[in-house]
Amino acid sequence: MSPSTSVPFVPSTAPFNAQQRAWLNGYFAGLTSFAETAAPPAAAPPVAKKPLLILYGSQTGTAEALARKSAKEAAQHGLEASVKEANACALDELAKTERLLLVPSTWGDGDPPDNATQFWSALSAVEPPRLDKLSFSVLALGDKNYSDFCGAGKKFDERLAQLGATRIHPRVECDLDYEPAAKGWMATVLPALSECGGAPALSLAAGLPATARLVSALESAVEASTSKAFSRNRPFPARLLLNRALTGDGSAKEVRHFAISLADSRLNYEAGDALGVLPTNCPVLVSDILAALGCDGEEAVRAPDGGETSFRNALLRHYHITQPAPPLLEALAERAQSVELKTLLAPENKAALEKHLHGREVIDFLIAHPLARFTPPEFVALLRKLNPRLYSIASSPKAHPGEVHLCVSIVRYEAHGRGRKGVCSTLLADRVEGDATLPVFVQTSHGFRLPASGDTPVIMVGPGTGIAPFRAFLEERQVLAAGGRNWLFFGDQKRATDFLYRDELEAMFKNGVLTKLDLAFSRDQADKIYVQHRMLEHAPELWSWLEDGAHFYVCGDAKRMAKDVDAALHELIQSAGGKTKEQAAEYVAALKSAKRYQRDVY
Numbered sequence: 001m002s003p004s005t006s007v008p009f010v011p012s013t014a015p016f017n018a019q020q021r022a023w024l025n026g027y028f029a030g031l032t033s034f035a036e037t038a039a040p041p042a043a044a045p046p047v048a049k050k051p052l053l054i055l056y057g058s059q060t061g062t063a064e065a066l067a068r069k070s071a072k073e074a075a076q077h078g079l080e081a082s083v084k085e086a087n088a089c090a091l092d093e094l095a096k097t098e099r100l101l102l103v104p105s106t107w108g109d110g111d112p113p114d115n116a117t118q119f120w121s122a123l124s125a126v127e128p129p130r131l132d133k134l135s136f137s138v139l140a141l142g143d144k145n146y147s148d149f150c151g152a153g154k155k156f157d158e159r160l161a162q163l164g165a166t167r168i169h170p171r172v173e174c175d176l177d178y179e180p181a182a183k184g185w186m187a188t189v190l191p192a193l194s195e196c197g198g199a200p201a202l203s204l205a206a207g208l209p210a211t212a213r214l215v216s217a218l219e220s221a222v223e224a225s226t227s228k229a230f231s232r233n234r235p236f237p238a239r240l241l242l243n244r245a246l247t248g249d250g251s252a253k254e255v256r257h258f259a260i261s262l263a264d265s266r267l268n269y270e271a272g273d274a275l276g277v278l279p280t281n282c283p284v285l286v287s288d289i290l291a292a293l294g295c296d297g298e299e300a301v302r303a304p305d306g307g308e309t310s311f312r313n314a315l316l317r318h319y320h321i322t323q324p325a326p327p328l329l330e331a332l333a334e335r336a337q338s339v340e341l342k343t344l345l346a347p348e349n350k351a352a353l354e355k356h357l358h359g360r361e362v363i364d365f366l367i368a369h370p371l372a373r374f375t376p377p378e379f380v381a382l383l384r385k386l387n388p389r390l391y392s393i394a395s396s397p398k399a400h401p402g403e404v405h406l407c408v409s410i411v412r413y414e415a416h417g418r419g420r421k422g423v424c425s426t427l428l429a430d431r432v433e434g435d436a437t438l439p440v441f442v443q444t445s446h447g448f449r450l451p452a453s454g455d456t457p458v459i460m461v462g463p464g465t466g467i468a469p470f471r472a473f474l475e476e477r478q479v480l481a482a483g484g485r486n487w488l489f490f491g492d493q494k495r496a497t498d499f500l501y502r503d504e505l506e507a508m509f510k511n512g513v514l515t516k517l518d519l520a521f522s523r524d525q526a527d528k529i530y531v532q533h534r535m536l537e538h539a540p541e542l543w544s545w546l547e548d549g550a551h552f553y554v555c556g557d558a559k560r561m562a563k564d565v566d567a568a569l570h571e572l573i574q575s576a577g578g579k580t581k582e583q584a585a586e587y588v589a590a591l592k593s594a595k596r597y598q599r600d601v602y
């Protein structure tokens with residue numbers, strides 16, 4: 001259960017162990033309840049704080065972290081914020097709410113994340129309640145690489161306004177480099193909200209009772225200590241302990257297992273979390289870009305944080321230099337007077353542009369348009385910031401203390417006459433040598449977790465690299481000697497070369513940790529066999545596990561696999577459970593509400 005934000009809490013990244021964290025959290029909760037119940041001293045009358053509801057929709061925790069940060073900032077503006085996932089908010093509660101901040105990311109094809117889908121369904125129903133009392137603002141998270149940029153945030157924003165709510169601040173849309181935009185949004189929206197509805201809020205600092213001031217001081221102390229802790233903004237330089245192939249000779253893929261040391265980092269994680277890796281670009285590609293621009297790399301440019309650095313270092317460490325961003329394409333079209341590129345960039349040619357961009361990178365456009373000249377500062381201003389990559393953690397910390405393991409598919413392909421390399425996966429595979437370290441951070445998942453009881457059965461569907469968190473889950477259950485049944489559906493191309501973690505899984509099946517192991521090798525026969533086919537073959541048994549309270553997990557490819565597995569789940573609930581289509585949809589919705597259907601898809 002996520003802590004309520006009106007009570008200060010110690011984040012999991014703080015440099016305390018679980019026991020210390022639990023003690024501090026209990027202490028804060030106690031102090032807060034004392035502050036709430038104790039009679040205030042005569043000189044400090046109780047402060048009227050205005051309630052603020054902050055809802056997030058977040059798949060991998062970014063929007064949730066921003067929602068919690070907003071709640072913390074809100075306290076400085078006389079607002080008492082409560083934070084929760086959007087699905088946990090019923091519409092009759094929303095209809096009574098006066099102030100709302102909504103922080104949704106976008107997944108799938110412009111869809112809300114799993115923990116906001118039910119909220120969206122309720123809002124978009126035919127006759128939801130009017131929201132005339134509500135003042136709101138949306139901070140939408142997304143990624144401009146996707147065609148429906150911030151699609152979910154846009155839908156929420158428009159729908160809330162349609163239902164009569166007042167947009168107190170225009171929607172802010174954040175690309176992967178979300179921090180400056182999010183900070184700006186908080187700085188303007190919170191004062192505006194504190195002015196709206198009810199009596200004007202009092203200055204909090206002036207009216208704080210002594211106990212609340214103590215809480216505030218303790219919170220600052222925790223913040224000071226956590227700011228020294230390793231995090232996304234201050235990644236830990238980790239050593240790579242192991243890099244070995246999981247796929248065999250002759251495989252069409254290259255999937256590798258990595259073990260990374262977290263020794264001396266004080267970073268904690270749980271099975272179900274992800275590891276963020278801040279990559280650097282391939283130095284050969286950087287040199288090729290410098291050569292195409294006629295530069296030696298020593299020129300001074302700005303890094304994204306405003307500091308000065310060399311052009312080579314900026315291209316190596318700070319900017320995304322593979323897929324070109326629209327401003328660079330527009331500048332190239334203009335400077336090279338390219339009719340072809342200008343035509344492709346016209347709004348009506350979006351599909352043709354996407355097709356043209358497939359497999360083409362910045363270097364291809366520079367070579368194709370030598371007439372377009374840029375100074376180094378102009379060039380970096382047209383690039384996006386290089387962002388961290390997330391990897392589902394493939395180990396349990398109980399089985400591998402001080403280590404984190406990853407299962408990574410290495411991106412390499414040939415396109416338009418040039419060998420291409422995925423930035424981070426090939427860094428991991430090829431470029432961490434000698435004493436070199438990798439900047440990493442733990443991205444805590446608040447949703448993707450084993451059931452609280454070790455006796456609850458779990459069903460895991462994880463083809464390809466989707467196996468990663470399930471290796472962690474199984475290790476965790478093995479170490480804890482949990483009694484619950486475990487069923488894994490795994491699949492990949494060929495049994496001989498692509499049966500990832502074969503020895504470990506077969507050993508777990510033999511020793512009973514894995515109750516059932518169903519395999520789907522897609523290319524060992526003429527017809528494709530996928531994990532969802534295996535699910536349907538076992539529909540009655542899978543149904544009985546669900547009826548026994550099993551939790552159902554899916555990890556791996558979001559575009560095709562996760563959708564097809566979802567369809568198969570609906571289908572087997574109908575066939576084996578004797579439900580109609582609508583009843584099956586209700587059953588799945590209930591599984592989601594009970595956190596018994598969780599996904600980690602990408």
Ligand SMILES: Cc1cc2nc3c(=O)[nH]c(=O)nc-3n(C[C@H](O)[C@H](O)[C@H](O)COP(=O)(O)OP(=O)(O)OC[C@H]3O[C@@H](n4cnc5c(N)ncnc54)[C@H](O)[C@@H]3O)c2cc1C
Pocket residue numbers: 060274279322323358359389390391392393407408409410411413415421422423424425426465466468600601602
């Ligand atoms: C929550 C989460 C968990 C994840 N867990 C894992 C995991 O456990 N294991 C794992 O391997 N990955 C995982 N990923 C994906 C991972 O974060 C990276 O996206 C992946 O490793 C690719 O990153 P890269 O830097 O190597 O490639 P990038 O440099 O980002 O290149 C990838 C891009 O290359 C292009 N591309 C790739 N193949 C082709 C092709 N054949 N033709 C043309 N263009 C192509 C596409 O534009 C694609 O977007 C996860 C992602 C998320 C969000």
Ligand SMILES: NC(=O)c1ccc[n+]([C@@H]2O[C@H](COP(=O)([O-])OP(=O)(O)OC[C@H]3O[C@@H](n4cnc5c(N)ncnc54)[C@H](OP(=O)(O)O)[C@@H]3O)[C@@H](O)[C@H]2O)c1
Pocket residue numbers: 253255409463464465466491492493520521522523528530531532556557558559560561562564565602
């Ligand atoms: N953009 C692309 O074209 C592309 C291609 C591959 C992977 N990826 C991405 O690369 C990442 C890692 O891939 P991965 O190595 O983990 O595995 P993966 O490519 O997802 O493949 C794992 C297994 O899933 C099968 N599969 C394909 N389509 C499926 C579907 N609709 N339903 C169920 N199973 C299906 C594959 O079969 P077959 O391969 O035989 O069909 C293979 O046997 C993922 O993010 C994935 O999205 C992208």
Ligand SMILES: Cc1cc2nc3c(=O)[nH]c(=O)nc-3n(C[C@H](O)[C@H](O)[C@H](O)COP(=O)(O)O)c2cc1C
Pocket residue numbers: 057058059060061062063064105106107108109110111113141142143144146147148149150151176558601602
């Ligand atoms: C599989 C996948 C699909 C995504 N789809 C979209 C999309 O359609 N539109 C968009 O703007 N961003 C999309 N994103 C980007 C996320 O919205 C972005 O990374 C966001 O910061 C994630 O926030 P969260 O951690 O709170 O979920 C997608 C990301 C992934 C991994």
